[in-house]
Amino acid sequence: xxxxxxxxxxxxxxxxxxxxxxxxxxxxxxxxxxxxxxxxxxxxxxxxxxxxxxxxxxxxxxxxxxxxxxxxxxxxxxxxxxxxxxxxxxxxxxxxxxxxxxxxxxxxxxxxxxxxxxxxxxxxxxxxxxxxxxxxxxxxxxxxxxxxxxxxxxxxxxxxxxxxxxxxxxxxxxxxxxxxxxxxxxxxxxxxxxxxxxxxxxxxxxxxxxxxxxxxxxxxxxxxxxxxxxxxxxxxxxxxxxxxxxxxxxxxxxxxxxxxxxxxxxxxxxxxxxxxxxxxxxxxxxxxxxxxxxxxxxxxxxxxxxxxxxxxxxxxxxxxxxxxxxxxxxxxxxxxxxxxxxxxxxxxxxxxxxxx
Numbered sequence: 001x002x003x004x005x006x007x008x009x010x011x012x013x014x015x016x017x018x019x020x021x022x023x024x025x026x027x028x029x030x031x032x033x034x035x036x037x038x039x040x041x042x043x044x045x046x047x048x049x050x051x052x053x054x055x056x057x058x059x060x061x062x063x064x065x066x067x068x069x070x071x072x073x074x075x076x077x078x079x080x081x082x083x084x085x086x087x088x089x090x091x092x093x094x095x096x097x098x099x100x101x102x103x104x105x106x107x108x109x110x111x112x113x114x115x116x117x118x119x120x121x122x123x124x125x126x127x128x129x130x131x132x133x134x135x136x137x138x139x140x141x142x143x144x145x146x147x148x149x150x151x152x153x154x155x156x157x158x159x160x161x162x163x164x165x166x167x168x169x170x171x172x173x174x175x176x177x178x179x180x181x182x183x184x185x186x187x188x189x190x191x192x193x194x195x196x197x198x199x200x201x202x203x204x205x206x207x208x209x210x211x212x213x214x215x216x217x218x219x220x221x222x223x224x225x226x227x228x229x230x231x232x233x234x235x236x237x238x239x240x241x242x243x244x245x246x247x248x249x250x251x252x253x254x255x256x257x258x259x260x261x262x263x264x265x266x267x268x269x270x271x272x273x274x275x276x277x278x279x280x281x282x283x284x285x286x287x288x289x290x291x292x293x294x295x296x297x298x299x300x301x302x303x304x305x306x307x308x309x310x311x312x313x314x315x316x317x318x319x320x321x322x323x324x325x326x327x328x329x330x331x332x333x334x335x336x337x338x339x340x341x342x343x344x345x346x347x348x349x350x351x352x353x354x355x356x
Contacts, residue, residue: 001029001348004081006072006091008062009037010044010054012214012240013185014265015087015112017043018163021337023052028345034075036062036091042242068094076102083108083351086135089116096131106351110139111158113190113262114148114283129153137351141263142284161347163265164340167332170245170272178209179314181251181275183244183266184258186216192257192280193222198303199257201229203311210235210255213247248273252320253313259300261285267295271331276324278309288335294327 005023010016010033020043023031032053039056047054057071072094076084084102086095086109099107109132118124132138132149138158140146149156180200184191193212200210212222212235219237226235241247248254254270254277261283268288270277277295279285289295296313298305313320 001082001352002079003029003031003348004076004079004084005031005033005087006084006095007033007035007087008091009035010039010047011041011185011216012043013187014163014262015110016041017265018340019087020047021164021166022341022344023047024050025337025341026345029348032075032079032081034072036064036068036071041240062090065090065094069098072098076105081105083348085110088112089118093127093131096134099134099136106136106355107134108137108139108351109135110141110161111145111149111262112141113260114142114145115190115260119152132156136355137347139347142287144284144287145262159347161343162335162340163263163268164335164337165265165268165272165331166337167272170248170269171274172245172249174249174274176252177250178211179251180208180210180253180255180310181213181247181270182210182255182257183213183248183269184256186214186218186222188216188218190259190261192259192300193218194225195257195259195280195301195303195306196255197222197226197229197231197235199306199310200231200235202304202307204230204234206311208234208310208314211247211251212237213239213241213244215240244269245273248275251275253278253310255306255310256280256285257298257300257306258282258285263288268331268335271327271335274324274328276313276320277327278306278313280306289327289330293323294330295323 034055036057036059038058055075059067083106086092092109118128139161140158141163146160248270254275256279258280263284277289280300281297282300291297296309298309
């Protein structure tokens with residue numbers, strides 16, 4: 001089958017990483033990736049170098065409704081996909097609208113989180129609910145995301161498809177050089193990077209060092225916060241890098257202080273790298289790393305609880321090693337790239353079968 005994957009761009013992020021991983025590794029289906037705006041990332045380069053077709057509408061911004069609709073229609077007509085798969089917002093709305101006109105093609109949407117700002121806007125609530133119901137099927141990436149979607153929109157037809165990570169890219173010899181690493185898109189406040197910095201400021205007398213990987217519009221603001229908190233010499237913002245696995249294997253602890261989550265791929269990557277995990281107790285996180293068995297968890301936005309967890313996991317070598325090893329074994333059982341690809345292949349097969 002041919003799958004037309006529609007996403008905002010191919011900047012570095014969880015949804016983009018999962019989409020790329022599937023397109024590169026499925027032997028059953030062919031993905032054509034349509035982006036609304038241009039990107040210049042290692043994800044895009046890797047896809048194009050592997051021969052995956054990437055079509056860029058090169059819009060001025062992702063909210064150009066008429067330009068996006070016109071471009072998606074033209075590509076859909078020329079590529080003739082069996083399934084059109086929308087990721088993130090606003091493709092969620094664009095493809096829901098176009099579903100009304102392409103009745104012979106299956107349209108699906110992936111919900112990558114348990115929350116979004118639109119659900120709190122009164123005028124958008126009816127449109128939000130309708131956008132989900134129009135799709136033939138909605139993918140959710142965790143049980144937490146499924147429960148939240150069904151709570152908001154009872155009767156919603158959705159399927160859980162757990163993500164995965166390329167174990168070969170992240171596994172390998174460890175060479176610990178610094179204490180903490182945080183890998184996240186810096187495009188908004190949902191990843192809680194500010195919470196991490198506040199926690200570090202509470203324990204800065206201990207001399208811990210940290211690296212933040214990722215980029216986005218919040219980066220400069222977060223760097224300014226780091227400097228105000230007196231952490232300039234201990235927290236290094238590296239931006240986007242292609243060798244995330246190498247950095248993960250150099251860190252003693254992976255930290256993800258998200259305010260909300262779907263099912264973070266970055267935690268799976270840390271698990272394969274053998275890096276102990278400290279993360280917020282939100283969304284699908286407890287599904288990936290059961291508390292006190294594979295990770296230490298804390299309440300979202302509680303920087304004081306996070307600070308205590310960071311000290312605990314570094315001071316207790318036995319605990320840190322046990323958490324990392326348990327997480328590594330769990331990742332090998334549930335979150336390999338082949339397991340994820342197989343789950344999504346099976347989902348597409350079911351869509352095609354029920355369409356006939």
